[in-house]
Structures are given as C-alpha cells and as structure tokens.
Amino acid sequence: MPQISTLRPSTTAETDRQVLRLYALARRVPPIAGILAHPGATGDGVAYASTRIPRALSAARRLLALPGVAEHEETPYAMSFLKAAESQLNAPSTTLLRIAAAAQEAATRADAADDDLRVVVFRDIEERCRYLVEAAVVTPVYGRQGWSTRDHAANDSLQQWAAHWGLVGRGDGSRSALLLSTEQVPTVPAELSRRAAERAAARARCAAGIRCTERTCLAYGAVKVTFLVDSWLCAGCIRAANTRLATEGHVRDIVQPVPGGTPDRARYIVRLYNATGKGSRTVECSNPQRAQFIAETERPFNNTDYTIWIPAEPRS
Numbered sequence: 001m002p003q004i005s006t007l008r009p010s011t012t013a014e015t016d017r018q019v020l021r022l023y024a025l026a027r028r029v030p031p032i033a034g035i036l037a038h039p040g041a042t043g044d045g046v047a048y049a050s051t052r053i054p055r056a057l058s059a060a061r062r063l064l065a066l067p068g069v070a071e072h073e074e075t076p077y078a079m080s081f082l083k084a085a086e087s088q089l090n091a092p093s094t095t096l097l098r099i100a101a102a103a104q105e106a107a108t109r110a111d112a113a114d115d116d117l118r119v120v121v122f123r124d125i126e127e128r129c130r131y132l133v134e135a136a137v138v139t140p141v142y143g144r145q146g147w148s149t150r151d152h153a154a155n156d157s158l159q160q161w162a163a164h165w166g167l168v169g170r171g172d173g174s175r176s177a178l179l180l181s182t183e184q185v186p187t188v189p190a191e192l193s194r195r196a197a198e199r200a201a202a203r204a205r206c207a208a209g210i211r212c213t214e215r216t217c218l219a220y221g222a223v224k225v226t227f228l229v230d231s232w233l234c235a236g237c238i239r240a241a242n243t244r245l246a247t248e249g250h251v252r253d254i255v256q257p258v259p260g261g262t263p264d265r266a267r268y269i270v271r272l273y274n275a276t277g278k279g280s281r282t283v284e285c286s287n288p289q290r291a292q293f294i295a296e297t298e299r300p301f302n303n304t305d306y307t308i309w310i311p312a313e314p315r316s
C-alpha cells in the first residue's frame with residue numbers, strides 16, 4: 001500500500017513548485033562552472049563564475065529550508081549540480097585561473113613600463129598556471145585522471161611563487177600589492193633571467209627602428225620605399241636595388257624612400273605568422289621601434305616569421 005503523505009495536498013503542490021525552482025536553478029549552474037574548467041578562462045569569466053555560483057548556492061539553501069524541499073525525491077539530483085559547481089569553484093585549479101588572470105594583467109603593465117624581467121616572470125607564471133589547469137581537467141576520452149603527485153607539488157610551489165610576486169588574492173577579491181621596488185625582487189631562475197636579458201637586448205637593438213627586409217642585410221633603421229612596396233630598406237639596399245633594377249630596364253633610381261617619410265600618426269601592423277604551417281596574428285603598434293621589438297620577441301608559433309606594414313588610415 002502506497003505511503004500516504006501527511007502533508008495537505010496544497011502544501012505538496014507548493015513543495016513541488018519549490019523543487020521545480022530548485023531544479024531550474026541547478027540546471028543553470030553547470031555551464032557557469034564549466035568556465036572554471038577551461039585553461040583559457042579569462043579574468044572576467046572567472047570573476048563571473050565566482051559571483052554566480054555562490055549566489056546560486058545561497059538561493060538553493062533558501063529553497064532547501066522550505067517545508068518538504070530537502071526531503072523531496074528530486075532534490076538530491078538537483079543538488080548534485082550545485083555541489084559539483086561548488087567543488088569546481090573551490091578547486092585549486094580555480095585559484096590557478098585567478099593567478100593566471102592576475103599574471104596576464106601584470107605582464108601587460110610590465111610590458112608598458114619596459115620591465116623585461118617582470119614580463120618574463122609574469123608570462124611564465126600565467127603559462128604554468130594554465131598548463132596545470134589543463135592537466136586538472138578530467139577527460140575520460142584521453143584517460144586523464146586529474147593531477148599527478150608531481151602536478152600537486154607543482155601547484156604548491158607555483159602558488160607560493162605567485163604569492164612572492166603579489167599575484168595571489170586574499171580571498172576578498174582584492175590582491176596584495178604587486179612588488180614594485182627592486183629590493184623586493186625574489187631571485188629568479190637562471191632561465192628567466194636569461195630570457196629577460198634577451199628581451200632587453202632586443203629592445204636595445206630595436207631602438208634603431210625597423211629592420212631592412214633584404215635577408216642578406218637585416219640592418220636596423222630601414223625605411224619604407226617606393227616601387228618595392230612590401231620592403232623596408234636601408235640606404236645601402238636602396239642603392240643595390242636601383243642598380244639591379246636599372247640592369248633589368250627600369251628607370252634610374254626608381255626605388256626611393258617614401259616622400260615625406262612615414263607619417264607621425266602611422267600605425268604599424270606586425271603580422272606574426274607560422275612559417276611552416278597555418279596561423280597568424282597581428283599586433284598594432286604606434287611606432288617603428290615597438291613594431292620591430294614585437295616582431296623579434298613575440299613567438300606565437302614554433303616557426304614564427306613576420307611582416308610589418310602600414311595601413312592607409314592613420315591612428316585616430
């Protein structure tokens with residue numbers, strides 16, 4: 001004989017309604033928690049999930065406190081979504097995503113301040129955070145089972161290292177101040193110092209401007225020229241090009257620096273492309289030194305090559 005509810009029918013209907021609300025609430029949560037399982041999650045995405053998940057949890061707690069809701073047979077299933085989201089929110093990988101976002105922001109600021117060591121350190125922290133987040137994602141298809149003992153150890157030391165640099169939150173959404181004075185700089189691994197020194201050397205080289213596009217020359221301080229419109233040439237290579245073109249029947253001195261030079265408000269578009277495969281990305285710069293620096297230091301592909309060009313419309 002079926003058990004007879006001791007609740008009045010109207011109360012049962014009300015409970016069902018509240019359980020439906022709980023269910024609807026719970027179903028909205030997995031895509032939000034999913035943001036936190038993505039190694040490429042942005043700072044905005046992480047902040048959004050960090051606000052929305054606790055909000056959903058407290059709304060669920062309010063519904064659970066209503067008569068009959070906690071005991072309802074549909075409730076555990078609805079709650080399983082919310083519990084999974086809560087675990088995701090509190091997982092170490094979510095902390096790593098927050099650090100990654102903070103490091104990315106700090107690297108951009110360091111880049112604007114020509115602080116090569118910090119650019120290298122912060123980018124390295126971001127990269128290692130995202131790598132570990134990827135390793136934390138359980139993908140049954142590839143047989144990944146979350147972090148290994150080594151990954152856990154890497155997570156601990158990475159979080160400590162990030163804290164040294166002021167990238168770790170205090171739990172209230174704010175961060176401790178970034179280290180700014182040179183006295184406080186922690187000793188960095190030799191590999192990072194080497195990369196920072198390389199970056200500084202590139203910056204010094206690029207102070208002379210854009211490199212001549214003649215592969216046998218590559219002198220810095222080349223200019224845009226007429227006729228060979230895709231080229232940037234130094235004075236020597238302009239002479240050589242004119243000599244060669246004259247023997248091919250072109251008029252004398254057909255290649256000249258662009259009359260009036262490059263406008264002050266010109267935009268320099270650096271296109272970085274994969275020389276041996278697919279893919280490219282562009283970076284807009286406001287001066288030739290920066291353009292050449294980006295061309296020499298950004299390596300989005302294993303075989304990155306570059307071109308620098310000036311679009312017709314100047315900066316607004």
Ligand SMILES: [Zn+2]
Nearest residue numbers: 212217234237
């Ligand atoms: Zn040259």
